[in-house]
Amino acid sequence: xxxxxxxxxxxxxxxxxxxxxxxxxxxxxxxxxVLDGVRLRDVTRRIPLxxxxxxxxxxxxxxxxxLPGLVVLLHKPLGMTCSHKEDGPLVYxxxxxxxxxxxxxxxxxxxxxxxxxxxxxxxxxxxxxxxIISPKRHVQKTYRVTLARPxxxxxxxxxxAGDLMLAGEDKPLAPAALDVVxxxxxxxxxTEGRYHQVRRMFAATGNHVEALHREKLGNLSxxxxxxxxxxxxxxxxxxxxxxxxx
Ligand code: URA
Numbered sequence: 001x002x003x004x005x006x007x008x009x010x011x012x013x014x015x016x017x018x019x020x021x022x023x024x025x026x027x028x029x030x031x032x033x034v035l036d037g038v039r040l041r042d043v044t045r046r047i048p049l050x051x052x053x054x055x056x057x058x059x060x061x062x063x064x065x066x067l068p069g070l071v072v073l074l075h076k077p078l079g080m081t082c083s084h085k086e087d088g089p090l091v092y093x094x095x096x097x098x099x100x101x102x103x104x105x106x107x108x109x110x111x112x113x114x115x116x117x118x119x120x121x122x123x124x125x126x127x128x129x130x131x132i133i134s135p136k137r138h139v140q141k142t143y144r145v146t147l148a149r150p151x152x153x154x155x156x157x158x159x160x161a162g163d164l165m166l167a168g169e170d171k172p173l174a175p176a177a178l179d180v181v182x183x184x185x186x187x188x189x190x191t192e193g194r195y196h197q198v199r200r201m202f203a204a205t206g207n208h209v210e211a212l213h214r215e216k217l218g219n220l221s222x223x224x225x226x227x228x229x230x231x232x233x234x235x236x237x238x239x240x241x242x243x244x245x246x
Pocket of ligand 1: 112198200
């Protein structure tokens with residue numbers, strides 16, 4: 001089996017946002033870094049970067065934060081934004097403050113509008129992020145849409161045709177599937193992520209989206225017991241669901 005790469009403890013903790021290397025040395029002197037039950041003094045020591053490290057190391061009385069390669073599944077609440085360019089609180093503020101100082105940095109996987117709720121991923125794994133949002137992968141996103149006016153009945157055919165052109169664009173949308181739930185509610189399955197895509201698709205039918213909630217990404221569903229504003233870390237087998245079926 002290949003040996004795990006090693007890293008200097010001060011470099012690792014600094015890259016996880018615990019502070020500068022000087023801060024880390026100070027924390028060690030205060031006895032705040034414990035490895036395998038032993039207070040660690042020499043922060044220049046190299047240790048193997050194994051997945052079980054967060055279970056063996058305690059920093060400031062808590063288990064070490066997740067190592068690089070983390071994937072967060074967040075139930076995005078209404079009213080929070082994914083972009084620094086928009087006004088309002090950011091989804092990043094929901095995560096531990098220290099995580100904003102991590103390197104590699106954590107980004108949202110695509111974006112949801114401020115007034116859209118539901119499944120949002122955040123990761124520091126750039127390759128994974130690009131695999132999920134790449135149009136070539138056709139990862140399906142499922143949205144529950146609540147409409148201001150009753151469906152007119154031709155939306156499913158219109159969206160499935162693959163020739164709907166949104167205002168101001170020069171390339172038609174890829175085919176999308178619609179499951180009607182009621183007169184004013186539907187599940188829409190799309191494989192692209194254009195700006196305000198779902199709202200603009202229904203605007204093109206003369207309707208207006210009142211509420212929008214993302215329920216699924218590929219075969220990965222937002223867990224029923226994850227309340228708005230709550231988040232969890234994904235395991236490898238859960239990440240794999242993103243690329244399955246749809
Ligand atoms: N489509 C939209 O219109 N808004 C979102 O947040 C996501 C998809």
